[in-house]
Amino acid sequence: MSERSTLIGYGGRTIGREELALVPTPGATETHRPVPHHEIVQALVETLGFRHIGVVHDEYAVSPDGMKAFGVLDLATEMEGCRFSIGLRNSHDKNRLDARTLARLVRIDPQLLAPVKHRSAQAHRMVIRARTGLVRARTVVDQHSAGTDEVLRGAAARLPSAEPDPRETQGLSPELRAALEPLLGEIESLSERIGEYNEQIEQISKESYPEAARLKQGKGVGTLIALTYVLTLEDAHRFGKSRDVGCYVGLQPGRRNSGQSEPQLHISQEGDPYLRTLLVQGAHHILGPFGADSDLRRWGRKLAERGGKNGKKRAVIAVARKLAVLLHRLWVSGEAYEPLRHHRQVALPAVA
Numbered sequence: 266m267s268e269r270s271t272l273i274g275y276g277g278r279t280i281g282r283e284e285l286a287l288v289p290t291p292g293a294t295e296t297h298r299p300v301p302h303h304e305i306v307q308a309l310v311e312t313l314g315f316r317h318i319g320v321v322h323d324e325y326a327v328s329p330d331g332m333k334a335f336g337v338l339d340l341a342t343e344m345e346g347c348r349f350s351i352g353l354r355n356s357h358d359k360n361r362l363d364a365r366t367l368a369r370l371v372r373i374d375p376q377l378l379a380p381v382k383h384r385s386a387q388a389h390r391m392v393i394r395a396r397t398g399l400v401r402a403r404t405v406v407d408q409h410s411a412g413t414d415e416v417l418r419g420a421a422a423r424l425p426s427a428e429p430d431p432r433e434t435q436g437l438s439p440e441l442r443a444a445l446e447p448l449l450g451e452i453e454s455l456s457e458r459i460g461e462y463n464e465q466i467e468q469i470s471k472e473s474y475p476e477a478a479r480l481k482q483g484k485g486v487g488t489l490i491a492l493t494y495v496l497t498l499e500d501a502h503r504f505g506k507s508r509d510v511g512c513y514v515g516l517q518p519g520r521r522n523s524g525q526s527e528p529q530l531h532i533s534q535e536g537d538p539y540l541r542t543l544l545v546q547g548a549h550h551i552l553g554p555f556g557a558d559s560d561l562r563r564w565g566r567k568l569a570e571r572g573g574k575n576g577k578k579r580a581v582i583a584v585a586r587k588l589a590v591l592l593h594r595l596w597v598s599g600e601a602y603e604p605l606r607h608h609r610q611v612a613l614p615a616v617a
Contacts, residue, residue, distance in 0.1 A: 323339065324336065338351045494543075
């Protein structure tokens with residue numbers, strides 16, 4: 266049972282933050298100056314705001330005589346299934362102890378919490394989410410129309426054109442054409458809307474987030490990945506080390522210590538799932554047949570070769586994690602990306 270619930274059980278009452286400011290404060294003595302309850306709350310909220318941490322919900326309770334107050338503040342977080350809260354306590358006869366406790370509370374690590382989203386950033390994120398919804402809808406329609414491909418190819422093969430288009434419905438019976446044309450028209454309409462969102466995302470990236478251009482230096486990272494990365498992290502300096510980003514996006518595998526063995530577990534899958542999906546897609550491109558030669562590609566392919574049965578899957582996740590770290594490093598440092606930097610550093614001593 267929380268302290269606030271205990272206070273209510275002893276006859277206390279719940280109030281809002283505005284009512285808390287109306288609770289009277291005893292006068293100061295020669296050895297003690299009580300701090301009003303609402304000033305304690307205000308100091309905590311301002312400190313959290315300075316660290317870009319938002320409060321999504323708060324509630325308070327005071328004793329019948331107004332001498333004691335408890336509060337619970339729920340903080341904004343992007344970690345699914347997790348909620349961070351801060352509890353505070355203020356007693357007009359124990360001010361020194363409560364001040365020290367409050368000072369400890371506001372030292373909570375801000376890296377685990379989500380910064381307050383600016384309205385423009387929220388709107389830009391919604392553009393990306395809307396595009397994602399259309400892509401998923403087109404995928405569903407494409408899967409539904411997969412069974413018609415053979416019919417369309419058979420009809421196209423009967424056309425006199427040297428290069429038949431399997432999406433054309435010419436040569437089909439009127440009944441079959443009437444059944445398929447609305448489905449194909451819907452796919453075409455969705456593709457047009459997705460193209461419009463792509464243009465809007467490009468414009469947002471150029472006008473509002475020029476730092477995203479730094480992240481697009483490497484092959485496999487386009488505007489969508491770069492802009493989503495910037496909008497999700499918002500502040501590159503939230504992380505003391507670039508490698509911490511791999512944990513933040515949920516791509517760090519867990520470990521279980523059991524005696525002398527440390528078996529590797531599945532990745533945590535914490536953080537923003539859509540950004541994690543995009544990073545994995547980027548890793549697939551880097552390791553795939555169209556990926557450009559780079560240190561990251563070479564490292565990932567070696568990992569896949571010696572990884573056994575699930576080597577390729579592990580390599581994709583590992584490359585996605587390193588890609589998240591690399592993008593943060595490029596963002597913070599502003600350096601030019603050198604795809605074969607490690608290879609050149611190794612080759613220089615041999616040449617000399």
